[in-house]
Amino acid sequence: MSTLTDKLFKRTKDEWKELLINNAIIIVIFAIIAVVVIREPSFVSVAVFRNILTQSSVRLILAFGVAGIIILQGTDLSLGRFVGFASVLSASLLQRPDYPSRFYPEMAQLPLFVPLLVAIAGCVLFSAINGWVVAKFKIHPFLATMGMMITLYGILSIYFASGAPGPQPIGGHDERYVQLVNGQTLGVPNLVIFATIVSVIIWVIWNKTTFGKNMYAVGGNPEAANVSGVNVMKTTILVYVLAGVLYGIGGYLEAARIGSANNGTGFGYELDAIAACVVGGISFSGGVGKVSGAITGVLMFTIISYGMTFIGLDQYYQYIIKGILIVVAVSLDTKKYLKKV
């Protein structure tokens, strides 16, 4: 017993400091929750907890996609457009048969998995192009994905405008689709279940497969990885393919989650996802990042934004707090890694 208390409380000043720095983001999250709870004790409720998890679910799936790319020292500015692309594809294929302005007026009801596969296939195709361009021509992902962001917006807008009713928001989703995404199983929101399954799969891929190990190796030091026999090109493209799969799933879920899809859906999501990853310790310098980091980062942002809306804080202050938190969280995190080096 005494060893346990020793372990918990008998630390030197430096050890305390290290403990603080290592858990800075968790501490920040709890500080925010504390402030919110003091202002509004009703924040501690099952409904709030469920909503925060539900609102984090799609963001988390998307964050995993860009996280792999960040581990490769890259970034993906086209994420938001992928979400829009997948959302519009899914929603257009899953409207109620009796909805007055259907995208495809004559189309029969499809099985739910077909549009999901279409969305995934579409996203994988274009994301693989991103990966190929980055790996083959050694273009910085910032630029390659910026190009894709603009191109894909064009493609997605053309598709969006090609529906029978013209470029109208795509609503009236099939009840089965709405139920699948917004329903719950044994009291747990389905979105949370999906996000959990995806998290487990991603954890296995990152930690237990050769591909995962190669990803960290290439991200840490591409030359060294190449010398030790890792196929850098293949690994890079596969990371983007995995991102495409996740964007496809995320966009499919997002359209039904919010209830309508248009060519602006997903706009700006890339910055949220990237910020969440970086805050969660998935470093821009590459080779570093954990599944738990992405989860922490996404949860932190949802809690901040939910909590501040909850207590009715003026939005302009919300921007200031969010901005400062990103920089503070990242600088504390960087300090942690600097120390290890």
Add this chain to the structure above:
Amino acid sequence: MKKTILFALIIMMVMPLAGLFAEGQKDSDAVVIGANIYSFQDGFMNAVMKPTLESYAAERGAEIQIVDSEGQQAILNNQVDIFITKGVDVLAINLVDPASAQAIIDKAKKADIPLVLFNKEAPTEVRNSVMASYDKVWYVGTDSAESGIIQGQMMVADWKARPEYDKNGDGKVQYVMLKGEPGHPDAEARTRESVKAFTDAGIGVEQLALEADPNWSVQHGADKMAAWLTSSFAKDIELVICNNDNMAFGAITAMKAAGVRLPIYSVDALEQALTHISEGELDGTVLNDGVNQAKATIDLAINAAMGKDVVEGTSWKLTSDGSKAVRVAYVGVTPANYMDFQ
């Protein structure tokens, strides 16, 4: 092999461009209109205004080129320069930043090309002086405040007709507001006027929460409404006011997920909104008559390009208050009349 693929790719990319050039050479005597949309991402502009501008211009035998200003006034300024050097007959411009009206007017004046501004108007304080600075500039749009006024009138009428709206029976409206882009004239006017309708009718108001979104997005409506429905004031909310349909779509989804049905009103009357009304999920929206705004813009542009009086041969009326505007009226859409708009 690689070279063949590369070559094929280049050909694929150049072919459509060749088509564009060929298209540009027809009908040399048709009126050429250089137009823009402030952002193709705006659901209303993209769904209603742009298709009507294109189809109605074709119907009137004019050529129109519409560019995307991507929400940036600087991009629009460059596009106007391009149109001028290209030699279009008339400009139809949807300002990104209303405060930049003077800069665009100066460009048109210098090039002596008539200019029809549409959908976004110079700020009220400077409007008349700006419009007076060039004899060949006109405006087509709505009266920003009117959409909020009509939304407010619909809500007041329902509030009076349905005592159950006043859940706590205190005679005051406890509302939450989903606002569009802060500083956008429509967002500001709708936010102000919709509430003012209540106070003008002698009904007290209490704002429980307001959240603004620069993108007027569905996601914003869904996330903020979900948060409000779990807040300490959730049970006090008697009314949800939305600056546009998209945010209402999100809020409706959030309410359904939470098993709640609160009175909710929006603006735009997009098709999805009409369906929500028909299914009893939305209580009212306001038709921003984009079709007639687009038609008026084309009519004025063609007349201006041909040197005629701008409203000659049309049913449009210019205002006489110095704003040189054709104002298209907003229409309230309710469960009683939504069928007329489908």
